[in-house]
Structure formats: structure tokens, C-alpha cells
Amino acid sequence: MNLRTRTLIYAAVALVLLLLPAALSPMLGGDRLATHLAERNEPPSWTHPFGTDWLGRDMFARSMKGLALSLGVGLTAALASGLIAGALGLMAAALGKAADRFITWLIDLFLSVPHLVLLLLIAFVTGGGAKGVIIAVGLTHWPSLARLIRAELLQLKSSEFVLVSRHMGRSNWWIATRHLLPHLWPQFIVGTLLLFPHAILHEGAITFLGMGLSPHQPAIGIILSESMRYLSTGMWWLAFFPGLCLVVLVRSFDVLAGGVHALVDPSRSQE
Amino acid sequence: MAAGRQSGIGKFALRQAGKLALLLASACAVTFALISQSPIDPTQAYIGADLLRVGAEQREAIAAYWGLDDPPLQRFWAWMASLLQGDFGTSMIHRAPVSEVIVERFLSSFALMIAAWLLSGILGFAAGVAAAMRRETWLDRAIKWYCYALSSTPTFWAGLLLLIVFTVWLPIFPVGLGTPAGVPAGDVTWLDRARHMILPALTLSITGISNIALHTRAKLVDVLASDYVLFARAKGEEGFLLFRRHGLRNILLPAVTLQFASFSELFGGAVLVEQIFSYPGLGKATVEASTRGDVPLLLGIVLFSALFVFAGNLLAELIYRWVDPRIREGQSE
Secondary structure, rough: OOOOHHHHHHHHHHHHHHHHHHHHHOOOOOOHOOOHHHHHOOOOOOOOOOOOOOOOHHHHHHHHHHHHHHHHHHHHHHHHHHHHHHHHHHHHHHHHHHHHHHHHHHHHHHHOOOOOOHHHHHHHHOHHHHHHHHHHEEEEHHHHHHHHHHHHHHHHHHOOOHHHHHOOOOHHHHHHHHHHHHHHHHHHHHHHHHHHHHHHHHHHHHHHHOOOOOOOOOOHHHHHHOOOHHHOOOOOOHHHHHHHHHHHHHHHHHHHHHHHHHHOOHHHHHH | OHHHHHHHHHHHHHHHHHHHHHHHHHHHHHHHHHHHOOOOOHHHHHHHEEEEEEHHHHHHHHHHHOOOOOOOHHHHHHHHHHOOOOOOOOOOOOEEEEEHHHHHHHHHHHHHHHHHHHHHHHHHHHHHHHHHOOOOOOHHHHHHHHHHHHOOOOOHHHHHHHHHHHHHHHOOOOOOOOOOOOOHHHHHHHHHHHHHHHHHHHHHHHHHHHHHHHHHHHHHHHOOOOHHHHHHOOOOHHHHHHHHHHHHHHHHHHHHHHHHOHHHHHHHHHHHHHHHHOOHHHHHHHHHHHOOHHHHHHHHHHHHHHHHHHHHHHHHHHHHHHHOOOHHHHHOO
């Protein structure tokens, strides 16, 4: 089995793992999330693979719902950040010195405050809630990708084949679409894919800290922060399984992004 | 030569001071703009729980007293003027000056962060070296696997697992807080404090290891592929001697720099870890300030954390200039 097939298989498995919670969560509604006081605090078993909580709710159903929610927030936020990064990176490289200076200043400013503090500040300013979480995560993940795209573009613009093309009388549009885009596109796709894991982890972190989503929505962060009150009574499954699911989700994204990178980047696809 | 170096250092200090001033001014302006655009009503936030006992006239009096009806630019200058005099305002939760709260909380966070920082730096460096020296063996694979797994692990979950294992299953460490409950502050020994710090510091360092380990491994792999290492090997050097003579010097400086540049993640990690272990530090104050709407404290913490990250980057640069002769000589010309 060569590397290409193996990468494809890994990426496919990762994709299935990613889509699983979204596919499962509509089937697990209603009854399993309702309170069953007769079966509360049960350790993991065949009927409740992740156990039940202090109200008798099935932890498997709650975890899957939470993962689907995290996935949704992560996707929205990472896409928003990817678009911002792409737009600002392009503007910095295309609109001249003043715009470049302003955008570099903005990137440095965003990176100068610890990311988590920035998330808390923006979530607070937008009034919290699901909206606050999405805005905060979406508005803070772009700087590193924007910097990468800017640097890549500046380097491409001064590269020999672009200069030759310009001297031969090609228009800016022709150069942008035939020379710059093919190089930029893979960088942008992989960069945006690599934002997802960060976005999901940060979404989990600020919901865990109590910013945003209401306690009725089973976000992974909320499930984990609620579980803290019951850990001392030995109910380890409340924290163990939901957290493990989050790790698998994030790792799948990493594997998927790595696979896509290996497939679209010509310098790596021959390894 | 000496005079040249003197002026080089002076220029460097001046440039860094300018950078810091610009950064803090920008951070002030942007956070102020964010807060003043937010849907939070400052009068409401000030009144807080006394909602029913404050009438419309009193509200107006409060707004007039704090200058809340002034145009934004005027309020911004007033705020900047008091900041420059060292007045960060009064924290609404703690009922104390913001600067006092920050200094007190930071001192307790600082112990935690330094411990975790040293631990993750040393362990990460050692793991990276071990992985590169035994490349493509089971040890290398195990370390790489650990690093990748850890980089996908949320800090707060790692903290919860440690909490389950070491306080519930094997009750070795206390559950939380910075000091034992029910003991007067004067009677708390440093041993108590250290015991309360072990689990939070351990949590904070486990996730910090992977970055430095992977980086060190990559650097050392490059170094080991170089011609001078090939030559040294041809002379019969191997193992630890080879590493000490040719590897260590080349990879130590980037590793130290990387570790200093990680102050931003360190601060973020401390926020999560302090929340899990109820450790009374600056991170917990950040969470309280943002969930309970203590605007002056939140603003103060944002500025302070920017200063903290800046200090880390500055230290990294200073060490580079101090240790690396190429940069030192280059600057004095």
C-alpha cells in the first residue's frame, strides 16, 4: 500500500468520525435526554455506554449532541476566520504600503494579548450567549493564517516567473489567476482546515469557563464544567467520555487536514 | 567598539520602549472602542444587584458623576489620563483598586506559571532530544504520538482527569484552592502552598510539553544530518558525547526562545487550570471579571496580560542578543 492510498484511507476514516456525531444526534433526541430519576448516576453499561448523570440523562446522547454543537460552532467560526484571513492577507499584499502597515499592526495587536483573554473579552463585549461564542471564536483565529498568506503573496510577487510574466505584458488579472491563485489555493484550504481544531478547542474552553451557552444546551464545555461538582463522588464517566470524544474529534480534524495537505501540495505528494 | 555596543543597546532599548508604548496605546484604544460599542449599559453594570432600589433620578446622577453621557472621545481621554497616573479604577467584585487586585492575584499565579513553565521546558526539551537521538525507534514513535495526542487534548479535560485520579482514586493531593480550607492565613506554611500547587502546575505543564518537544526534535534531526556531525561520527563520537559537543549548543537557544515566546499560551492555560482547581490567581480573576461583568478589572487584566506577553518576547530577544555572538556583533557595527 503506497502513501497516497494510506493517506486517503486515514482521511476517509477521520471524515467518518467527524460526521458521526452530526448524523447520530437527530436520532438521539427526546426520551434519552429526558430525566429518568430511577436510572440516575449509573456507571457505563450496554444500555448507557457513557453512563447516566445525576438526573438520569443518557451521557452518550448528551455527548453526541454536544459534539454536533461544537462542530457547528467550530465550522462557522473557522470559516469566518479563514475568510477574514484570506481577505486581509490579500489586501496587505495588494493595496500598497499603508494598507500593509495597518494590517500588520492589526495582526500584531491580536497576537499581543493571550488568546483566551481575547476570547473572554469579545464574548463579554458581544453580550455572551451562543452568538457571543461564535463571534469571539470567529474573530480571533485569523491572524496567523493572514500573516502566512501575506508572506506567501509577497514572496510570489517578487519571484522570477511572475516578474518575467509581467515584463512580457501580462495583465494583473492574468497573473493573479494563472500564477498566484494556484499557489495560494492549497495554502488557504489547508490553513483554514487547520483552524478547525483550534476553534473547537477554544469553543470548548470558553463554554467551560461559563461564557455563553445556556446550561440546557449540552455543549461539551458545559457538560464538563457541570461534571466537576460530581467528580468527588466518584462519577468519573461524566467527565471521561465527553472529553475523550472531543479529543477524537479534534485529532480527526488534524489527520484530515494533514491528509489534504499531503494530497494537494505537489512538493509533498511524491513522498 | 565598546562605545558602539553601548549605543547599540541604547537604540535597542529605545526601540523596544517605543514598541511597548505603541502596543499599549493601541490595546487601550481597541478595547475601549469594543467596550463602548457593546450592548452593556455601564450604569446598569455599576448598579448591579441594587436594581430595584435605584430610581431614575439616581441613575442620571450616577451617569453624570462618572461622565457616562460625555462623547466617547472625551471619555477615552479621561480614562487614558487616569491610566497614565497609574489609576486603573476600582474593581466592582473585589471592591478594591484594580492595580492592587492584579498585583496580588498575579503573585499567586506567577508561582504556578513559573513552576509549570520550567517543568514543561525541561521535560519537553529532554523528550525532544531523546526522540531525535533515537530517531525511528519505538521511543521516538511514542514521544511523537504523545505530543500529537496532547496537542489535541483540551487543558481543562486533562485537569479533570488528574483531579479524578489524584484526589478521588488516590487521595494524595488536596482537591483545590491555594491554601488548606479553615486554616488562618498566617498559619499556612509554604509546604501547604506547594502541595496545593502541584496538580495545577502539572496540568499546565503537560500540555505545554508537546510544542517544545516537537520543535527540539525537528531541530536536532536537522543538526544530526549536517556535515560536521557526519565528520564527528567518522571520528568515532557517538551518543551523549556527540550530543553534548555538537547538538546541545545548536538547539538550546531556539528552544529557550520558543519557551519564552510561549507566555501567551501559558497565561491562557493558567486561566483554565485555575478555574478547575479553584486556585486564587489572576486567571480565576479573569474568568470572574468577564462572567460577572467587572469592566474595570477586565480592562486592567487585558492590558496587564499584553504587558506579560510582551515581557516574554522581550526576554527571548535579549537572551538571543546576549548568547548568540552573530547577532551581538551584527548590532554593534
